[in-house]
Amino acid sequence: MINKIISIQITAFLGTLLLFGCSQNQEKTEQKAIPIMEWKFIKEIPLGDIAPIGIASQGNFFWLSDVDNNRIVKIDFEGQIIEEFNGFERPMHIAIQGDKIYIPEYSTDSIKILENGNISNYEINEQPDAIGGVAINGNTVAIADFYNNRIILNQGDKTNIIGKEGHNDGELYYPTDIDIHNNLIYVADAYNNRVQVFDFKGKYVKMIGWNEGINVATGLKVTDTQIIIADFEGNRVLVYDLDGKLLQTLSGNFNKLEFLQKVGQKS
Amino acid sequence: MKTTIKTTGITLIMLLAALFTTNTVNAQTTEKTYIKIEVDGLSCPFCAYGLEKKLKKIAGSKDVFIQLEEGEATMSVPKDQKPTEEELRKIVKDAGFTPKEITFSKTPFKTKKDDK
Numbered sequence: 001m002i003n004k005i006i007s008i009q010i011t012a013f014l015g016t017l018l019l020f021g022c023s024q025n026q027e028k029t030e031q032k033a034i035p036i037m038e039w040k041f042i043k044e045i046p047l048g049d050i051a052p053i054g055i056a057s058q059g060n061f062f063w064l065s066d067v068d069n070n071r072i073v074k075i076d077f078e079g080q081i082i083e084e085f086n087g088f089e090r091p092m093h094i095a096i097q098g099d100k101i102y103i104p105e106y107s108t109d110s111i112k113i114l115e116n117g118n119i120s121n122y123e124i125n126e127q128p129d130a131i132g133g134v135a136i137n138g139n140t141v142a143i144a145d146f147y148n149n150r151i152i153l154n155q156g157d158k159t160n161i162i163g164k165e166g167h168n169d170g171e172l173y174y175p176t177d178i179d180i181h182n183n184l185i186y187v188a189d190a191y192n193n194r195v196q197v198f199d200f201k202g203k204y205v206k207m208i209g210w211n212e213g214i215n216v217a218t219g220l221k222v223t224d225t226q227i228i229i230a231d232f233e234g235n236r237v238l239v240y241d242l243d244g245k246l247l248q249t250l251s252g253n254f255n256k257l258e259f260l261q262k263v264g265q266k267s
Numbered sequence: 268m269k270t271t272i273k274t275t276g277i278t279l280i281m282l283l284a285a286l287f288t289t290n291t292v293n294a295q296t297t298e299k300t301y302i303k304i305e306v307d308g309l310s311c312p313f314c315a316y317g318l319e320k321k322l323k324k325i326a327g328s329k330d331v332f333i334q335l336e337e338g339e340a341t342m343s344v345p346k347d348q349k350p351t352e353e354e355l356r357k358i359v360k361d362a363g364f365t366p367k368e369i370t371f372s373k374t375p376f377k378t379k380k381d382d383k
Binding site for chain 2: 051053067090092106107130132146147174176190216218232233
């Protein structure tokens with residue numbers, strides 16, 4: 001019996017969410033099982049006047065950063081707002097760890113933590129200029145520092161700076177989103193039209209998406225098997241394996257894609 | 268008696284002086300200069316809100332509003348804190364964009380906000 005993992009892939013654009021289901025089958029080649037993932041459209045969720053940038057899933061809900069309206073909203077799968085928290089200043093790509101939602105404020109160069117309705121500040125040792133996104137993994141926090149063209153990496157008390165302005169390998173040009181997976185840092189290097197991968201020491205590892213002519217790489221999500229990139233101007237989602245091989249391109253009724261989130265549901 | 272009249276007189280003069288000063292300050296602060304900046308390269312929200320962030324740092328700036336599709340930024344400043352065109356061009360360039368036409372006006376510019 002082949003185990004099936006059904007996941008829901010969320011892509012968001014102006015005013016709606018699109019849900020994609022991903023079925024994983026296994027094909028046997030010689031003695032090694034190779035999973036083949038294919039995303040399929042499931043449904044569209046209307047978002048009304050929400051202008052989403054960031055998304056994080058929590059159980060049967062999504063948290064969205066509503067950048068135009070300076071708020072964070074919690075919605076269900078029908079798009080109904082369950083909770084909302086106002087007063088954030090241009091919240092961008094958010095991250096979630098347990099009950100804590102990390103919210104970077106683009107205008108104030110700060111990160112707020114929303115936990116059970118209470119808001120506190122996350123301390124940043126370096127001075128960023130417009131935080132595009134934040135990623136959390138264990139005690140590691142990675143921050144996409146948009147105008148400084150760098151990543152601020154906090155691990156406990158240690159802070160490292162990764163990248164500098166430029167277009168070569170290891171250099172960044174307006175990073176907007178970030179993710180951490182298997183001790184690697186994935187950066188949506190927006191106006192270099194690619195995703196770059198670094199290790200925790202800041203060493204450049206590889207580049208993804210260069211061959212596909214990405215217009216603006218604004219959103220990013222890394223799973224156990226895939227790297228998923230939102231191409232804002234290209235109105236498409238590009239799905240790669242962890243080696244950077246293009247697996248699938250999701251396109252259709254997208255309009256200015258900004259972010260990605262995967263919700264796993266095993267059945 | 269004389270002392271009372273004298274004290275009342277001084278108080279009145281001080282009140283009038285305070286009133287005059289307040290009116291003068293109000294007259295100065297309510298006079299605004301409205302600015303419209305046409306910008307090349309505004310393509311995503313990160314760009315739009317990046318420019319907003321930089322323009323909000325201008326002394327006295329208010330009502331900063333970015334229209335992504337139109338490639339325009341509008342704002343107001345107190346007349347006596349009006350930045351020069353050169354200063355504005357530098358701010359826009361530092362924000363990562365190419366400034367085009369910059370217009371100063373005594374009256375507000377029409378934006379999408381007005382249509383709502």
